[in-house]
Amino acid sequence: MVERMQKNKKDxxxxxxxxxxxxxxxxxxxxxxxxxxxxxxxxxxxxxxxPSGTGKTTLLSLINALIKPDSGKILFKGIDMHELxxxxxxxxxxEIGHMFQNGALFSHLSVFDNVAFPLRENTNLTDDMxxxxxxxxxxxxxLRGVATKMPEQLSGGMxxxxxxxxxxxLDPELMLYDEPFTGQDPISSGVLxxxxxxxxxxxxxxxxxxxxxLQAVTKxxxxxxxxxxxxxxxxxSVAEILSSTDPAVVQFxxxxxxxxxxxxxxxxxxxxxxxxxA
Amino acid sequence: xxxxxxNLGHSALMLAENTGVSFKFLCKIIFKFPRKLNHWYAVIxxxxxLGVLSLVIILISGxxxxxxxxxxxxxxxxxxxxxxxxxxxxxxxxxRELGPVVTALLFAGRAGSAxxxxxxxxxxxxxxxxxxxxxxxxxxxxxxxRFVAGIITMPLLAILFCATAIYAGYxxxxxxxxxDSGTFLSVMKSGVDFNVDVMQGIKKSFIFGVVAxxxxxxxxxxxxxxxxxxxxxxxxxxxxxxxxxxxxxxxLTAFMLGG
Ligand SMILES: Nc1ncnc2c1ncn2[C@@H]1O[C@H](COP(=O)(O)OP(=O)(O)O)[C@@H](O)[C@H]1O
Ligand SMILES: [Mg+2]
Numbered sequence: 001m002v003e004r005m006q007k008n009k010k011d012x013x014x015x016x017x018x019x020x021x022x023x024x025x026x027x028x029x030x031x032x033x034x035x036x037x038x039x040x041x042x043x044x045x046x047x048x049x050x051p052s053g054t055g056k057t058t059l060l061s062l063i064n065a066l067i068k069p070d071s072g073k074i075l076f077k078g079i080d081m082h083e084l085x086x087x088x089x090x091x092x093x094x095e096i097g098h099m100f101q102n103g104a105l106f107s108h109l110s111v112f113d114n115v116a117f118p119l120r121e122n123t124n125l126t127d128d129m130x131x132x133x134x135x136x137x138x139x140x141x142x143l144r145g146v147a148t149k150m151p152e153q154l155s156g157g158m159x160x161x162x163x164x165x166x167x168x169x170l171d172p173e174l175m176l177y178d179e180p181f182t183g184q185d186p187i188s189s190g191v192l193x194x195x196x197x198x199x200x201x202x203x204x205x206x207x208x209x210x211x212x213x214l215q216a217v218t219k220x221x222x223x224x225x226x227x228x229x230x231x232x233x234x235x236x237s238v239a240e241i242l243s244s245t246d247p248a249v250v251q252f253x254x255x256x257x258x259x260x261x262x263x264x265x266x267x268x269x270x271x272x273x274x275x276x277x278a
Numbered sequence: 279x280x281x282x283x284x285n286l287g288h289s290a291l292m293l294a295e296n297t298g299v300s301f302k303f304l305c306k307i308i309f310k311f312p313r314k315l316n317h318w319y320a321v322i323x324x325x326x327x328l329g330v331l332s333l334v335i336i337l338i339s340g341x342x343x344x345x346x347x348x349x350x351x352x353x354x355x356x357x358x359x360x361x362x363x364x365x366x367x368x369x370x371x372x373x374r375e376l377g378p379v380v381t382a383l384l385f386a387g388r389a390g391s392a393x394x395x396x397x398x399x400x401x402x403x404x405x406x407x408x409x410x411x412x413x414x415x416x417x418x419x420x421x422x423x424r425f426v427a428g429i430i431t432m433p434l435l436a437i438l439f440c441a442t443a444i445y446a447g448y449x450x451x452x453x454x455x456x457x458d459s460g461t462f463l464s465v466m467k468s469g470v471d472f473n474v475d476v477m478q479g480i481k482k483s484f485i486f487g488v489v490a491x492x493x494x495x496x497x498x499x500x501x502x503x504x505x506x507x508x509x510x511x512x513x514x515x516x517x518x519x520x521x522x523x524x525x526x527x528x529x530l531t532a533f534m535l536g537g
Contacts, residue, residue, distance in 0.1 A: 064411055066407060066410065066411070086415070090413040090414075090415070091413070093411055093412070093413045094412075096411070098408070100404050100408055102403065104403055104404035104405050104407065104408035105405075106400075106405050106408075107399065107403065107405065108396075117412065117414075118412040118413075118414070120316070121412065121413070121414045121419075122412070122413055122414070163408075167411075167412075
């Protein structure tokens with residue numbers, strides 16, 4: 001543990017693995033993300049929390065250069081991913097694992113072939129090696145038994161775990177998880193958090209986890225960013241967040257509807273107007 | 279009035295933009311030659327998929343069209359006492375027009391809409407994006423094999439359609455209308471020039487294959503991220519393909535006959 005902290009400290013003095021600098025993103029003239037900045041170093045586990053619809057998924061898409069920011073920069077190992085040619089971008093992307101909110105498994109491939117897909121497309125491994133790797137990856141998420149099933153035969157939580165196995169198949173350096181704990185029972189959720197920590201301890205894997213699951217966050221995260229209305233409202237270690245007196249943080253942690261973070265989607269009519277003059 | 283002009287201008291701009299976007303997409307597909315042998319296997323798989331999907335409807339329609347042309351042709355030709363030319367009429371109209379055009383329309387309705395639905399579902403379920411994050415280009419993995427397969431499948435289907443139609447026409451002419459089978463075959467043989475008549479049909483069919491598969495794939499890739507978007511995309515495929523096929527048929531025929 002001490003060793004790891006020293007290592008993290010040493011790493012933190014060097015170039016960050018990922019730097020998000022003043023990123024602003026608009027959709028149809030509406031700000032989704034406003035001036036978001038943070039950075040993380042190798043081995044960090046960062047949690048991004050916030051109400052739904054605040055742009056967490058959008059943030060991950062920006063980091064993986066699936067969409068372009070209106071202003072600001074995103075640097076992965078000092079490289080601006082948005083400036084790369086498609087070929088170079090794909091090379092960088094093979095070092096990043098991205099698990100989608102809905103799993104996004106290929107509906108025409110079996111669970112096994114889904115996990116084998118990135119290996120078959122991006123490596124020259126033999127079929128035997130691919131079979132062993134896929135089996136191990138599926139075993140790690142507890143789903144070796146469903147290898148021959150098709151994605152539509154899985155529950156939402158299982159599909160997400162298969163997606164997790166698939167996104168780690170190429171042993172990425174940076175993992176982006178979009179709500180991995182949603183739809184998981186406490187046991188799988190516990191296994192997922194342990195496996196995220198194990199991957200950090202053994203492979204020094206860096207992770208960004210988007211989630212609502214406070215309990216899981218307290219177990220794994222080094223740093224927590226809370227975003228609301230497209231801005232980072234608060235950042236800090238789990239202990240700092242839990243003991244914070246910042247109204248936004250208190251509201252989010254306690255789950256109150258009224259406070260700094262609006263629960264209601266903005267509208268220019270009052271409830272009375274909508275009800276009576278509809 | 280001003281608003282009307284404004285709308286017109288807006289529509290024109292949208293049309294220009296859409297044309298530009300589609301053209302760019304077409305270039306992307308054409309220049310995405312697969313880098314893996316697997317993607318060529320995928321072409322064969324897609325030919326099988328598209329071919330099997332459309333085969334039954336193509337054969338049945340071919341048979342009916344052949345029979346109808348025989349009946350109609352006999353009726354008209356007998357007014358001039360030229361019944362013996364019936365086989366030439368059937369063969370020429372089927373090879374040059376009905377074969378390629380009807381096959382293309384049926385292909386658009388059956389295989390094209392299925393293709394759009396399949397690709398559209400991948401788009402809506404983030405499957406295309408998840409390919410991109412795994413460093414696999416969806417254009418070379420999804421679009422290219424389907425596009426090439428469509429181009430190869432269409433002429434093959436058209437040839438099958440023509441064969442069925444002519445055989446059905448033969449049966450009606452010989453066993454129903456009482457035309458001598460020897461006359462039927464020899465008139466057809468002397469009246470149809472393979473290099474001109476049959477090849478014109480195959481050329482048309484090839485071009486329809488390009489257009490119909492492109493429209494289907496384009497609509498799939500540009501499906502709105504909603505449940506109703508999927509249905510709309512499939513409808514658009516059928517409508518746009520049909521109009522494009524019939525319009526192109528006119529242009530191609532004008533060039534081939536008028537030139
Ligand atoms: N494809 C899209 N088109 C238009 N608006 C979108 C699209 N995707 C997301 N949004 C909007 O962007 C905002 C942020 O979405 P998202 O990043 O998915 O939120 P989160 O993941 O935090 O729940 C939402 O208000 C949503 O309505
Ligand atoms: Mg989300």
